[in-house]
Amino acid sequence: MCVLTGQLTEYLEKGSWIRRIFETGIELKKKYGSQAVCDFSLGNPDLPPPPIVGECLSELAQTASTPFAFGYMPNPGYPEVRQALATKVSQEQGVPLSATDILVTAGAAGGINTVLRAVLEPGDEVVCPSPYFLEYKFYVENFKATLRPVLMPAPAFDLDVGALAGALTEKTRVVLINSPHNPTGAVYGEEALDRLCVLLEEHSRKIGHPVLLIADEPYRFLTYDGVEVPPILPRYPYTVLISSFSKNLALAGERVGYIALSPDMPDRTTIMNGLVFSSRVLGFVNAPAIGQKILLKALGENVDVASYARRRDMLGDILTEAGFEFAMPSGTFYFFVAAPGGDDIAFVNRLQEKRILAVPGTGFGAKGFFRLAFCVEDDVIERSRAGFLEMMGKA
Numbered sequence: 001m002c003v004l005t006g007q008l009t010e011y012l013e014k015g016s017w018i019r020r021i022f023e024t025g026i027e028l029k030k031k032y033g034s035q036a037v038c039d040f041s042l043g044n045p046d047l048p049p050p051p052i053v054g055e056c057l058s059e060l061a062q063t064a065s066t067p068f069a070f071g072y073m074p075n076p077g078y079p080e081v082r083q084a085l086a087t088k089v090s091q092e093q094g095v096p097l098s099a100t101d102i103l104v105t106a107g108a109a110g111g112i113n114t115v116l117r118a119v120l121e122p123g124d125e126v127v128c129p130s131p132y133f134l135e136y137k138f139y140v141e142n143f144k145a146t147l148r149p150v151l152m153p154a155p156a157f158d159l160d161v162g163a164l165a166g167a168l169t170e171k172t173r174v175v176l177i178n179s180p181h182n183p184t185g186a187v188y189g190e191e192a193l194d195r196l197c198v199l200l201e202e203h204s205r206k207i208g209h210p211v212l213l214i215a216d217e218p219y220r221f222l223t224y225d226g227v228e229v230p231p232i233l234p235r236y237p238y239t240v241l242i243s244s245f246s247k248n249l250a251l252a253g254e255r256v257g258y259i260a261l262s263p264d265m266p267d268r269t270t271i272m273n274g275l276v277f278s279s280r281v282l283g284f285v286n287a288p289a290i291g292q293k294i295l296l297k298a299l300g301e302n303v304d305v306a307s308y309a310r311r312r313d314m315l316g317d318i319l320t321e322a323g324f325e326f327a328m329p330s331g332t333f334y335f336f337v338a339a340p341g342g343d344d345i346a347f348v349n350r351l352q353e354k355r356i357l358a359v360p361g362t363g364f365g366a367k368g369f370f371r372l373a374f375c376v377e378d379d380v381i382e383r384s385r386a387g388f389l390e391m392m393g394k395a
């Protein structure tokens with residue numbers, strides 16, 4: 001007999017697609033050598049953090065023997081880090097924020113769980129555009145609520161507000177958007193965001209309680225061809241912005257991110273108190289001390305974005321030459337490509353025979369597509385060319 005819950009046992013049995021592909025990748029690399037495998041499965045930023053991160057760590061090493069250097073701190077984060085984040089996010093979003101509008105979190109994932117813990121009742125619904133970052137379902141189910149994904153139109157997967165409107169009910173507590181978008185690379189434009197906010201105002205009035213808008217933005221820094229991510233906080237008072245430094249500073253393992261509340265949110269002091277409490281009782285207690293101290297120096301810096309832009313162009317050229325159907329990503333380091341024949345799982349399995357690893361769209365709630373993460377060395381992209389061409393009968 002097992003002590004795990006039925007729900008968890010089911011999750012483990014079904015497994016996540018990314019984990020399955022990751023395991024296949026380990027097997028293939030063992031068998032053929034890592035140079036023979038083109039692994040596009042994981043969104044783990046491969047570029048080194050900017051040099052300031054190393055400099056900061058050297059400085060921190062000098063203070064490591066000071067009492068409380070890495071001791072407990074106020075649950076919402078070091079006050080100076082909250083202030084620095086408030087200043088940065090105010091500039092980015094064009095709204096005045098103070099330190100008390102910011103909660104430093106254990107990455108974006110910690111931030112999303114913290115907010116959901118604070119606002120979801122069992123039976124509530126969270127609506128999100130689909131395909132979607134597959135962890136959302138598990139985060140929402142942590143709190144006995146239901147994720148209601150709504151399929152966006154291929155191939156660009158731009159925000160279709162009309163489709164979202166059809167999914168709103170009296171149980172809708174949260175709408176969760178993510179732009180730049182994993183897995184499609186879509187960046188939602190001003191007009192669609194404005195329409196979404198009008199819809200949320202209207203729906204909140206209709207059901208008699210506010211629908212919270214969560215904007216999950218860990219890829220805000222990574223857009224191409226001059227595309228900009230419009231600010232979200234000024235658009236709707238019940239907006240919570242969540243982001244992290246996993247991707248832009250390549251600190252994914254250090255777990256630092258933040259929640260920022262709209263300055264127009266009614267009762268935001270109480271709401272912030274609720275979030276701080278949630279973060280504490282979920283066991284995060286506070287975001288990591290070292291990560292926060294890095295932020296004080298490194299805020300505003302990014303990994304070498306030009307490398308991602310170059311890789312996007314390289315992989316885009318190969319996919320075009322091979323004859324795949326896809327929209328060029330406007331942001332993130334993902335391509336979401338139509339699987340020829342429509343069976344994404346079969347296609348991804350056949351790709352593995354060419355030693356190319358991709359994740360089926362089914363794992364993101366969108367059958368018929370596959371995701372390629374191009375946070376890999378240029379050489380991996382170059383080596384994948386022959387395999388992609390062969391798959392499409394072009395070699």
Ligand SMILES: Cc1ncc(COP(=O)(O)O)c(C=O)c1O
Nearest residue numbers: 043107108109133178182244246
């Ligand atoms: C859309 C999206 N949201 C949240 C996360 C989690 O980010 P973090 O590592 O900061 O928790 C990821 C990570 O890949 C992501 O792609």
